Amino acid sequence: MTTTTRDLAGLTARIAELAPGLRVETGPGATGPYAYDASNYRVPPRAVAFPRTAEDVVGVVRACREAGVPVTARGGGTSMAGNAVGRGVVLDFSRYMNRILDIDVPARTARVEAGVVLDALRSATALHGLDFGPDPSSHSRCTLGGMIGNDACGNRSVRDGRTSAHVVALEIVTAGGVRAVADHTGLQPLDPHDGASVARLEADIKRLVGENLALIRTESGRIPRQVSGYQLHRLLPENGFDMARALVGTEGSCAVVTAATVRLVATAQASALLTLGYDDVVAAAEDVPEILRFAPSAVEGMDEAIVATMRARRGPDSVTGLPEGHAWLYVELEGDDQAEVNARAAALLDALEAQGRPTGGRVVESPAERRSLWRVREDGAGLAARLVDGGESWPGWEDAAVAPEHLAAYLRGFRKLLAAHGLTGVLYGHFGAGCVHVRIDFDMATDDGRGVMRQFLTEAAALVVEHGGTLSGEHGDGRARSELLEVMYSHRMIAAFAAFKQVFDPEGLLNPGVVVDPAPLDADLALRELPLVETTFGFPLDEDGFAGAVRRCVGVGRCRSDAGGVMCPSYRATGEENDSTRGRARMLQEMVRGETVTDGWRSTEVRDALDLCLSCKACSSDCPVGVDMATYKAEFLHQHYRGRLRPRSHYSLGWLPTTSALAGYAARPVNALLRGPLGKLLARLGGITTERRIPAFASRRALRNTLRAAKTAEPVKALLFVDSFTRAFRPRVAGAAGRVLADAGIPCAPQEGLCCGLTWVSTGQLGTARRIMARTVTALDNGDSRPIVVAEPSCAAAFKRDVPELLGTEAARRVADRVRTFTGALTDLADEGWTPPPLPESVVLQTHCHEYAAFKGHRPADLLRRLGVHTVDEAEGCCGLAGNFGFEAEHYDTSIAVAGLALTPLLDRLDGRPVVADGFSCATQIDHLTGDQDMRALHLAELLDPAADQPGETT
Template sequence: MTTATRDLAGLTARMAEIAPGLRVETGPGATGPYAYDASNYRVLPWAVAFPRTADDVVAVLRACREAGVPVTARGGGTSMAGNAVGLGVVLDFSRHMNRILDIDPEARTARVETGVVLDALRGATALHGLDFGPDPSSHSRCTLGGMIGNDACGNRSVRDGRTSGHVEALEIVTADGVRAVADRSGLHPVDPQDAGLVDRLEADVRRLIADNLEPIRTELGRIPRQVSGYQLHRLLPENGFDMARALVGTEGTCAVVTAATVRLVATAQASALLTLGYDDVVDAAEDVPEILRFSPSAVEGMDEAIVATMRVRRGPDSVTGLPEGRAWLYVELEGEDQAAVDARAAELLDVLKAQGRLTGGRVVESPAERRSLWRVREDGAGLAARLVDGGESWPGWEDAAVAPENLAAYLRDFRKLLTSHGLTGVLYGHFGAGCVHVRIDFDPATDTGRAVMRRFLSEAATLVVSHGGTLSGEHGDGRARSELLEVMYSHRMIRAFAAFKRIFDPDGLLNPGVIVEPAPLDADLALRELPLVDTSFTFPHDTDGFTGAVRRCVGIGRCRSDSGGVMCPSYRATGEENDSTRGRARMLQEMVRGEAVQDGWRSTEVKDALDLCLSCKACSSDCPVGVDMATYKAEFLHQHYKGRLRPRSHYSLGWLPKTSGLAGYAARPVNLLLRGPLGRLLARLGGVTTKRRIPAFASRRALRKTLRAAKTPGPAKALLFVDSFTRAFRPQVAGAASRVLADAGITCTPRDGLCCGLTWVSTGQLSVARRIMARTVAHLDDGDDRPIIVAEPSCAAALKRDVPELLGTEAAQRVADRVHTFTGALTDLAEQGWTPPPLPEDVVLQTHCHEYATFKGRRPADLLRRLGVRTVDEAEGCCGLAGNFGFEAEHYDTSMAVADLALKPRLDALDGRPVVADGFSCATQIDHLAGDRSIRALHLAELLDPAADQPGETS
């Protein structure tokens, strides 16, 4: 490890001198999120650089070599072994060096920069009927550079193998800043002036291989998933001195890869998915050799803990299509003819039934079920990290592999080893390739727990080697396993690894502490015992309160995905790590830790990290470990501004339920006032953007007429909670909701004058929110157990989740248990056989983020389809307004950037279809985006209203 003096100012000045325009960030607000990846480790870098070109990379490496400063290359930061954290300078390739440079369909190759996300490449190649074979579960956010660094594989590695098998050439920068191309015949300089240096480097490597032929031939390349160490066998004479593939899996310790030419595979024309149930993962492993005879493209396994957690987190319908069992295999077969593939699937199922280990098996026909099942498997690492019982598990031995025929025996002995140490593990992984992922309930926060962890990992290394296996099957050795390489390899092989690195990196500046001269596996562990923090929210699902809540983030990084789900809108808009859910969670962890961030709740760095969080709550559902950044932000704002002057918008927008109630008594003059110059002045004084039109207030008279009309004869089966937004801006929705519910057999009594407290929560005014909520709970928990139906999804979500978690009382929970959205009421409470009035065939839908996150399995899109709408074009993602966020002057641009992701394109292509948006924020954003076009978002109740043209219900 370097002992260079830390001279950040000098280093950044030097980089600026030789790379003008290069962005380099320092300070805890910038470096804190980069201290972590998806592993157990934390190493705070000194600076983070964001190169745009290979020349920028050259400049960074030359400046760092002059100063003796280490460099760590980083892609999506999804590494689970501590491969992407380090002292010195971190190079983030994902921000700018993420371009697809060329696709050659005839040659079936693509040339890409290493920051490109795998799914972006796959989306581009799919247009040509091609794909990149390796497909890690993190495909929506992992980069090609990270895959190259770790020699990643994926769910279909039975067919497609490892990344190294698909690399044709790598464009690299050496530790001393020389650009070269490594291909399948050697190493070549980019600049002819560097020919001498590159030729000497290659000659040194050739001598090293010639001197070590025997150990390289006998110790490397023994099983398909042998990723540990360096792949020096690629350089053997019989393998053609394949320098490109030898550098794959070196984890950034030998050179920095800036671009790659990769080979593509043809997309299969036909496929079938079988789900197979077993009593036990060992039974499942016993069947793998027989399954492999049928040439599957994927054989994936998992145990019951992952499935149970998924159902709790995302609803009971989130996992369908599994047969009876406590462990499962997914087996995918592919080919050119669907009938032939189906016949193979049926034959395989018959063969496995005859083996006698199956508890059940089926071919999954439904595309929706297939997507659901693959999502469970892909979220395995996150789901296993925080299980349904609240238990935590950690990586460290998540990646070992054996030959598939040895898998059952290895698993049997491995579970005995776990038991002997008093540990339990959640098992899943690539059973067809003999690679098992496991997260284990280590206790890395205590000295005793770390000692147990070290003993276990040492014995596990001995165990897997005794079964002919490897420490790492795809994640790399990193900080987690590099120290254990001496258990797997001879001293001569270890010396050869060291010599190989020394040839490329004589000063040891590239990702030091990994593979060669490894750091102790229990050094730099992120987790430690921390004091509990007093908070307003109770955080009932986390045993250590706020500390345990922010610790939920283990770096999986699904929040960095550009598509799928709703999380994280601000990251999708800016592309900045600090604006991701993970980046914010890491800053909160730094705050609780109290080292780099030392001013606790008063931290401006943490406030800045949270600033662009829209509080959409999507992460509480989409994040595999259930991070709820909206709640964490509310708690932080409450603590940060305690006893201090707040931003103006916290008063103008946070107190909107009160001010809107007063405005209703003089709605017409107030609306006229707000439309003129004085209104714009008031907006500026209140911290509200003047680029939006303030929604018109409804009069109290209109509200009274609506509530009178909303009363239905006879005994009411439910309460219709008339929330502050419906009351103040669109009382007609309450009338429509009452009529639709009555038509569906759910007669309601309107309940006005109460508030959920949402606006005070979102602005962090939790003391006020508690008073408002306590009053509401006292009025609703009066012995009445009828359902409470809320037309506004955000208010329903606040009553369902925020109220019990902030008040922490049994009464609050009783109220929460009764709460339904309008969609949920029609789904769960409507009379059997109810049919609505005729509906349009096609609808554009904007689902409210809070409804999406909180009311799992009760989505408007599903209801509309069941009611007969043929096509529901859902703008999947946040509308961008998000309550107070999009009205705040400083957030307007981000709000519009988020709207551009999904909602605005659908409005631009509307073509006369009705737009449905139950959320008031969503409807307001749609009105703003529509401009002069005659587009008005309908609440679902208005779409279903049997008497749509009711008099006296407008302002």
């Protein structure tokens, strides 16, 4: 046992003594994801602790103080300045300390634990017509503790300002392991026995402030967004010695916040959103002072690179409502009366048009357009990280702020500075508050590139100070800017910051290297030159292949959201960082680096991190940087099990297209066998759960009868690809699809006997998958240019993405271009006057995750509404079965838990409505969940089928 290992064992043993039952994780599989936040830095911790109570935090802090080990508090891990990574013990508050303790409606306050996600608080307070004002773009996953640490602001900071303005009291644990409350009157102990030590701490702070009154008054709190450094002006006599607000923004370097009492604001009753187009961001900034005269709640800006990336990744309709231009402002006006707000919006448009800078402007009326536009802005950090041309950009100077009236001049100088260093920046941010976010194409992998970055950041600091600004306007200084504070503040002020921390943390163990005694800004950078990794998938969009693909994850953490979009179902079910798309990507990054994860493709830690990935592909669409964990997992499984025995389910389920084809020749006896005791034994031997009934195989005769009944007249306009799942388990879908397509003016010829290779991809058997795919592509790429309609969405997605990425041939790309889902065929190819049979007023819909991810703009819900279904209740999320995942014995419980997030609640209130699920997995899960309701899920083709009781419906 090494000294380091022995010391770690001693530390964890001592923590167990002081905090019995506390969960503490060590080892690369647990700590790897916590080496990163959303910044440029990588700092592997020794351990990660998951406190449930403030007493747990006290135990950790005391044990670490005894051992001389640093402590870093962490919320959602979305810090962009390196505020939430540290070498000692990381405290993850988001896992368990995430309770809303009280909402006092008359007082308009809420008391929350540090790990409460902002959106959870907002959802709870919305029931009372209240809200928490600051709203960072990461509101769906950032925690209140993290917002307090950084003094976060958000999109509506013009109205609501910074988090510090909304903090009433903080419950803290000091570096000495003492619990106290910091409020607007000072510090009070939570335990009377700690009264003397807390009183000494308060007295020392008052003495420090008294000795530096003039200094604090002249250098602290000069502009509204001055987040850099410590907020010592909150402690001035004229400000009432507000210790709570002084500790906001200290980034966990002075005390550990365990809970907070925060002030709430009333929800606006009326609002209007204007979008304004400009030639560039400087022109947009010129109009900000005029806009502020109209008392907006938000003035947000962005340039064209973000919009182009959003449209490329999620389809041209993902951004609507913007006027012509190369840069845009969103201006939101709010009030109590809609007529007054509308009049103010009209007056603002008139005033701006009179000044002549906008290229266009409009009030966005559609709620759907408004949601779409805000999502573009909220995903800015991720969208700017990996642009449509494949270029990468990074934070580091993403948070500077000036007074709004100086913004245009600052941006002119900043763009000149970028050009002087040969750098490109993507700009967006809170223009109404003078705070501009920018991601820059730094080259941090080489010594020369790091030298350029250091020189640029030093000159940028001087530039923003020249304009009276601040290095940080809401993200904090962290590791990115703390070294540069000496450019902004005098030596005396820097000494005052150090003295402030010294009083709270004399041994320097709380988040060291941040604000005081800073680490060099170019130390611990995550990016470095890495060797190319040989893979089976081509990763054509990533210059460095697999290494570049997994590097797409920059930590913004959208995959940790509990709602909105589909990713990440396993994280939503377990709440574990390692089960998020981000956690898995970070483990793959660690594997490529080869430092903490040293066994490469053979790593069991990476295998375990990927285990609960459902391969739903939702991240490839929902993740702002396009992480595709399903593909990464397939590649990893292929490499991990190369030349080795695989899990049994890889054989039983991976080879399902082959075994099901054979079963079709003897469907009746095979089905009878599987329904008996021997069937359960075979399931266990194959690694398949016995909690589910194995779907009945269809006979070859049933398939022939179905296709014969669906045969259409010439001229054939498309091919109907009969996939392995449809052929083996529900040939009726092929028949219904053929009839509906013919009825819609798209007569099809069935194409049977080929396979897309999906099951071999999802189980990582890529060599076999490529052989299957090559044979299929050869058969389909025969000079025929007609569309290929695939009724099974997962197979359509495999053709669209996996086939061209695995084969890398022009033939594969030609086939992929021809593929349509059933929904897509009806949307794009149906006769203009086609009318389906009468449809129900209301349906429940489960959209297949692969269809959601790979075929944006062709949603079944939109088609159903267009065809006359009045109400479409769509399950927002994965069904949980996800191909082989939910059939595997070890994943059954997770599969049901995922279904419980969205699908099961809908099924519990069906009220006789039909359920539509085009995916075989989705339909199978629904049938399993509703087994006692005598119903089954319908494919959309069955719902639209102009004929009933067709032959070939039996096995």
